Amino acid sequence: MKHKLIAISVLCAVPASAGADSLQDVVREGESWLSAQQASQERVDALAAQTEDAEAEYRRLLRQIEGLEAYNAQVRKQVKAQEVEIARTEDSIAKATEVDRQLLPLLISMVDAYADLVAVSIPYLPDERRERIAFLRDTVDRADVSAAEKFRQVLDAYLAELSYGNTIEAYTDTIRTEDGEREVNVLRLGRIGLFYQTADRAHTGRWNQEAGRWEPLGSEFRNGIYQAIRVANKLTAPSLLIVPLPAPKPADASSAKAGYGSDLLNVAGDAS
Structure with a gap:
């Protein structure tokens, strides 16, 4: 109320000729002051917003630092x-x-x-x-x-x-006998017996380990070797066959006589 009275007093004190100009100046000054105040408030608001953003960024960086320290x-x-x-x-x-x-x-x-x-x-x-x-x-x-x-x-x-x-096994091979090379079926009985027979069954023999050569066998072993080859090739069931095997040696080999005996062998796919 005092401000208004002062403003009115000032206005009353202004001469009539200059009243209009002075009033406009006062209004312009007031508008300028209001604009300045508004701009100042806007700056204050902007600074407050920046402060809040800076504080949020600071807290975010703190959390990031804590995470990095833990990492x-x-x-x-x-x-x-x-x-x-x-x-x-x-x-x-x-x-x-x-x-x-x-x-x-x-x-x-x-x-x-x-x-x-x-x-x-x-x-x-x-x-x-x-x-x-x-x-x-x-x-x-x-x-x-x-x-x-x-x-x-x-x-x-x-x-x-x-x-x-x-194991027993049969395979084809070319061997050298007393009559020259022959294409034969070879029969292996474990590690103790090695035999051969031609495809026409005309020639049957065995490997003589003592002599280091192939030697023929008599006709009495022809069918036994043939059947053993068929068993090895899984063409027939295992059966009891007669084939010549090396005679067992005593512990003192120097006093043993090498030889072969006609032994019964169960050809069941297993010979040792």
Whole structure:
């Protein structure tokens, strides 16, 4: 009320000639003041909004920092665990290298022993066993094959050789007899008997391990060998057959007399 009275007093004090101009100036000043106040308020509102945005960004950054600190702590744990694993792996590699150095001579010795075993046994599947020995020697010498794989291959060869002892098998082959080369059916009975018979059954024989050669058999064994070949080829049921097998030797081989006897053999796909 006082402001209004003062304004009226001022207006009353203004001469009439200048009243209109002065009033317009006062109005313009008031409008300017209001505009300035409005602009000032807008700046204040803008600053308040910026402050709120800055505070929200600050809180967001704080949460992000907390998350990063937790993540870094987890990463440090993982790095420490990886360092332990790396040390363990390096130790394993060092031990594996030492094992490799010790295993290689053993593998070479095992391959040589396998080759000696093949050389002194009856000559069944000669090409297959010869190729297996060559493959083993090549595998053991290769640098791009791990020691574990080399050992597995050598062990597989021994297992394959072991399986021959309790199986029978028939296959075709060309052998050299006293009458020259013949295309024959070869019968293997485990690791103790090796026989042949021509397709027309006119010639039947066996491998004489003592003499190291094929020798003919009498006609009394023709049907037995023929039936055994059929059993091996799964063309007939197992039956009791008569085939010549090596005579058992006593423990002291030097005092034994080598020979063969006509023994009854149950050819059931199993011979050792």
